[in-house]
Each structure stands twice: as structure tokens, then as C-alpha cells.
Amino acid sequence: MKLPKSAHSAQPWLIHDITSDFEIEDVWSFRTPGAGPDDFPTMLAALRGADSLDDQTGLVKVLFDLRWKIGALLGWDREKAGLGARVSSLRDRLPADIPRGWDDDRMPLKAVYELEREATRELANQTVHTLMHLGWVQGADGDYELRMAVLVKPNGWFGRLYMAAIAPFRYTVIYPALTRQWERAWRMETGR
Structure with missing residues (x-):
């Protein structure tokens, strides 16, 4: 379910300390029936076991395949445009004692940090x-x-135009599919 931006900004999370130059684009909630305060690691385990972008079907797969093909054709995803080249990783903004989290080759987003009740990827x-x-x-x-x-x-x-152009697809196709996938992963992981 889509939430107002304040549902994110009102929380006392570490992310706020390192992202003053970022804009909140979207905030969504995902149902986790029966979940308690200590179940975040269980949810992350469920997400790790969930299907990757490569395993998507239907319109979601078509949209991601199209995005990666256009990106390859126009050079959007070249190494020189990525982390450590065009921009520094947010890992560089963190204190040394913050756990960095898990990376997964099946996912294009890389771990920034993972704490008891929050995690960030970029x-x-x-x-x-x-x-x-x-x-x-x-x-x-x-x-x-x-x-x-x-x-x-x-x-x-160009980045602002790109974000505006993909907004309808995020709201009508990508996020609803992600919601179904992540909620299913929670139920499978916990039996709830």
C-alpha cells in the first residue's frame, strides 16, 4: 500500500543522517501478518529467498528487460556512471561500526548497511x-x-525526466508486483 512521504520521514532512522541531498520518491508498506518487533531479520531472510528480478514474469519482466536493453543501448548503466565512479557509495558516509549488510548478485542494488530495524541498498x-x-x-x-x-x-x-517517465509503471505494475512477491515471501518464510 502506498503511504505518504511523512510515513518515512517521521521515523527515527539512520538513513536521515546520510541522505539530506536525496529526495523521498515513494513510500510503501507490505503486510506481514503476525509480525513482532524482532522479526525484521526474518523478513530480510524471506526477501533473500524471494524471486529475483530475473525471475519475474509477465509485464514486470517485459518492463525490466526493456529498461536494461535501453540502458545498454544508451550507456546508462556503464561502470563509469555507477557507484565509485560518477557518485560515491553512501557507505562512505557511515561510521565504521555500522554493519554493511548483504550483497546479492541477483540484485542490482548494493548493500549500504543493515541494522536491527532498517536496511538500505543503493x-x-x-x-x-x-x-x-x-x-x-x-x-x-x-x-x-x-x-x-x-x-x-x-x-x-535528464534524471528528473526519467523518474517522471517511469512513475506510472512503478505505481501500476512494479510496486503492486513487488507487494505480492514480498508478502508471499513473508508467508512462506513464517507460515503465517
């Missing part, structure tokens, strides 16, 4: 430097839920 290319922040909060029904915030730093006017 990706940079010619269009944007983007972050996926996952947070664990108590929902209105008393159960804990996963919240995902997407933060972006567009690369100039």
Missing part, C-alpha cells in the same frame, strides 16, 4: 543515484510491517 547509473530503504515499524493493527522508501538524487534534468 544503485547509481546515468539517470539517478537511488536508495531502497527498508524499515520495520508497528502498523495501525499492532503487527509490525515492512516499509520501503525509495530515495533518489536525479542526475540533472
Whole structure:
């Protein structure tokens, strides 16, 4: 379910300390029936076991395949446009004692950090430097839920145009599919 940006900004998360130059693009919640305050690691384990982008089907697969092909054709995803080249990783902004989290070759976003109730991953290319922040909060029904915030730093006017162009696809195809996938992963991981 889509949430207002304040659902992310009002939380006391580390991410706020290192992203003053990023914009909150999207905030979504994912149902995790029966979840308690200590279940964030269980949710992350469920996500690790969930299908990767390569395993998607239907329109989601078509959209991702199209994006990667256009990116390859126009050079959007070249190494010189990515992390450590065009932009520094947000890992460079963290204190040394913050755990960096897990990387997964099946996922284009790289780990920034992983804490008890939040984790962040990032990706940079010619269009944007983007972050996926996952947070664990108590929902209105008393159960804990996963919240995902997407933060972006567009690369100039082209990055802003790109984000505007893909917005309808994020809201009508990508996020609803991600919601189904992540909620299914939670149920499979926990039997709830």
C-alpha cells in the first residue's frame, strides 16, 4: 500500500543522517501478518529467498528487460556512471561500526548497511543515484510491517525526466508486483 512521504520521514532512522541531498520518491508498506518487533531479520531472510528480478514474469519482466536493453543501448548503466565512479557509495558516509549488510548478485542494488530495524541498498547509473530503504515499524493493527522508501538524487534534468517517465509503471505494475512477491515471501518464510 502506498503511504505518504511523512510515513518515512517521521521515523527515527539512520538513513536521515546520510541522505539530506536525496529526495523521498515513494513510500510503501507490505503486510506481514503476525509480525513482532524482532522479526525484521526474518523478513530480510524471506526477501533473500524471494524471486529475483530475473525471475519475474509477465509485464514486470517485459518492463525490466526493456529498461536494461535501453540502458545498454544508451550507456546508462556503464561502470563509469555507477557507484565509485560518477557518485560515491553512501557507505562512505557511515561510521565504521555500522554493519554493511548483504550483497546479492541477483540484485542490482548494493548493500549500504543493515541494522536491527532498517536496511538500505543503493544503485547509481546515468539517470539517478537511488536508495531502497527498508524499515520495520508497528502498523495501525499492532503487527509490525515492512516499509520501503525509495530515495533518489536525479542526475540533472535528464534524471528528473526519467523518474517522471517511469512513475506510472512503478505505481501500476512494479510496486503492486513487488507487494505480492514480498508478502508471499513473508508467508512462506513464517507460515503465517
